[in-house]
Amino acid sequence: MNIFDMTIHELHTALEGKQVSSVEATTAMLERIESIEPRVGSFITVTPEPALAAARTADQRIAEGKCHLLTGIPLALKDIFLTEGIRTTCGSRILDNFIPPYSATSWEKLRDRGAVLLGKLNQDEFAMGSSNESSAYGTTRNPWDTTRIPGGSSGGSAAAVAARQAVATLGTDTGGSIRQPASHCGCVGLKPTYGRVSRYGVIAYASSLDQVGPLTRDVADCAVMLEAVAGHDPKDSTSVDTPVPNYSATLKQGVKGLKIGLPKEYFIDGLDPEVQKAMEAAIETYRRLGAEFVDISLPNTDYAVATYYLIATAEASSNLARYEGVRFGHRSEKAEGLIDMMTRSRSEGFGDEVKRRIMLGTYALSSGYYDAYYVKAQKVRTLIMNDFIKAFADVDVMLTPVAPTPAFKIGEKVGDPLQMYLSDIFTIPVNLAGTCAMSLPAGFSASGLPIGLQLIGKPFDEETILRAGYAFEQATEWHTRKATI
Amino acid sequence: MKYQPVIGLEVHVQLLTDTKIFCGCSTTFGAEPNSQTCPVCLGLPGALPVLNKKVVEFAIKAGLSTNCSITPRSIFARKNYFYPDLPKGYQISQFEDPICQHGWLDIKIEGEELKRIGITRIHMEEDAGKLVHGDLSGQNDDSGVDLNRACTPLLEVVSEPDLRSSDEAVSYLKQLHQIVTWLGICDGNMEEGSFRCDANVSVMPVGSSTFGTRAEIKNVNSFKFVKQAIEYEILRQIDLIEDGGTVVQETRLFDPNSGKTRSMRSKEEAHDYRYFPDPDLVPLVISDEWIEQSRRELPELPEQRQHRFMTDLGLPSYDAEVLTASRALADYFEAGVAAGGNAKAVGNWVMGEITRALNDSGTSIDACPVSPAQLAELLKLIDNGTISGKIAKTVFDEMWKSGKTPLTIVEEQGLVQVSDSGAIESIIDEIMAANAGQVEEYRGGKDKVFGFFVGQIMKASKGKANPSVVNELLLNKLKG
């Protein structure tokens, strides 16, 4: 077995058993990255030297018998996570030369457990996009079909796992940015409940929606990663002080008697037939495993995309005001005076999609429109949230598709932002409701493109969706297929 | 036509916390530029604010002391605008649902009745950094940004437009200043900007009930300037209207050198701050228990203390007011009384000798070299006849200089008052013998000469003769 094909669990066993060292594993990953990166483009920055140094330290820890599940495991991070001393661009030219003086809490937690950082992964600029095409560092390609998008915005994080350039990765999910690329690339991706994982040191897109989560080869790895990064952080006022369960311990408890809701608004006519078929097969699998299905309704689903694009862009317009060339980042050389310097630096540094969303958000907050747009959206958000609360009174989890279609072609939706936005229809409501959801492989299209299944859990009940995901994985073989690249 | 000025004040009160409002950086004044910064106050990507609890406690105290109601659930909002001294491109402030609302202060103008001035709101916010102009390391064309002050906690206290003259404005401002310094939540230093004021000024014809268009005057950093700026602005607006012009709503800057206000011209269009709730911060919920706890911890406020000084200690209202000018002064006074001093006498000494000595030496009451207990001891020496009031002043000066106790000084310098009638009689006899002419005058009906004799006798006794004994004996002797 190739080292780069191993899961966290497999590699951990090999490391602990001294069959392989972290330096060997890291070297294998770095070679793998080097050989296929020209075809995938998952990375913005690869960091071989710090990676090998960390691997050597990890090997020492292992030799001393202090081996955590993540010690010596080569991982990679979306370039939205601040990594002290290592360039962090957020996919934007405006941060091309930004070397953070501090690290994200989630990365510190992984690092403290001995994980090895291979590098920083490609993404849509400032996490704004569903295709990775808005990155200033080129579009990542889908490892299953390099003419197609990997999904976004954590496209690099999903592609790197699918192309086996990293054992696991971290991404962020604001409207589906972990789950949709995970679905398109055939890996597992989990968006935890808002407040479950610290956002400190993660570059903000839309602060009330952003959440950090893992992308992995399988559900068991996902549980390990979540356990490592979850938990209260006094540096993030919105991180919740709720105990983090031992997710791995309950994975194998099965789904007998589990009540799974099927929201009718997610099984619509426009759904791709192959996606529809995969969902039906998944329902059948769960039935066989002893789960019960309940038809439910989330009546305000149709308003989620509109609500999301008002709230997310409004918050983004404010979050991105700090990029003006004064303290860090790109500064225009053509400026005449202070005000002009700020305006030009922003105009030169941001790409089109970011500018478009800043404009939309500024408009939604501006005098005379605030109530009609922003406040209205916040009220509809309440209704969408209430839909979930009501539905969860009757079911334990919900099962839905992740995306209406498998991965689309590169360039297909670039000219039509609205169509691009609408492709997030099944993932966005979860962010608005603040709850948790996971995408996992549930089939393939005739042309060999992965199709993902979404399990939505109650707030702070990641445990149940992981358990349900694990049961599905044990009963199917989708997650074992590998992209040939 | 006659015009009625209408004034509202917005006061920024810098809070005396050890750390900034949303991060753990120190708030010490005067450090090297940008040395007191971290990812949060630098506005670095990914950094998040966490609220300093003490700021909330201070805000509650300020609210309770100005008769505000405390908002049970208040939220922070972002005020969006670009300026290089504002690191995040927005200021975290409060907009809807500020922490304190609907308060008031009663102000007193000499010769007028108490007047109630409404306080619309008090909210918490972060300060901006500083944009410094001029030569920085030889780079003449540049300005410099220092973010040490960024994220320093402020309260903004917004009054209703209830003030009708510059005197009222100053009186309100002084009272607010007294309260926040009294509470110990602000050092009150106006020069360093710890207590700064923007004034909204408009005029309307007397009898009208519609306010005129207002101008906002920024940057008035002393009580004197507030008075000047408001008076100038009132006259400017009246002149403008009389000349057929109209007042435009604008921001004006007060120039202390010329005593004038001038328009802050700017190419920027009217601000649109796009306030919205800050998603990085969570709602602030203040329970009734918390409010009550805070109320219990409040010190006795100046007004209450004045009242008690009058009713319990029998001070005249003037004395009570002067002695409560600051909490430290009032504390000093009370400690003197507690140490056994007569309230009226302690008050006189604090307002007289002590204040004079403090002023002369530029010392604050906290650092007064004569302790309240020593002052009380000195007063006891006067009361029991050991020294005269006159000698007491000499003793006090020595106490101030040397820190010795009054009794030590009296003993060392032999300043004990002479009450022995034999000794005093012999001095009187000497003086009368040497001034036979004046004795005749007195006996001829010129009463005033009596004072001359007292002066001579005191002088001869080096001030130590007991004045009442002198009076009594002298009267008898002069009568013959």
Add this chain to the structure above:
Amino acid sequence: MKITVADVEHVARLARLELTTAEKELFAGQMDAILGYVEKLKEVNTEGIVPTSHAVPMENAFREDIVRPSIGLEKALANAPERAGSFFAVPKVIE
């Protein structure tokens, strides 16, 4: 409603963005389409509905007033596009 180039220019000024003529026209069209889509929220009856800022109920997150070390001048200024001594250097304001 129709988003005009003038609207785009106004918003761009607020957002401190400078757009080319072509970008203005492109954004006007795209913003019009997106805001047109967003109009569907008007169908929703939100009378008496409280706006949601955070989907997960949370309140009162504090820190104590205890000084923590700053990151230090060099780290603070490390990413400055330009510095002058201990300051971030910026061009002068031109009125």
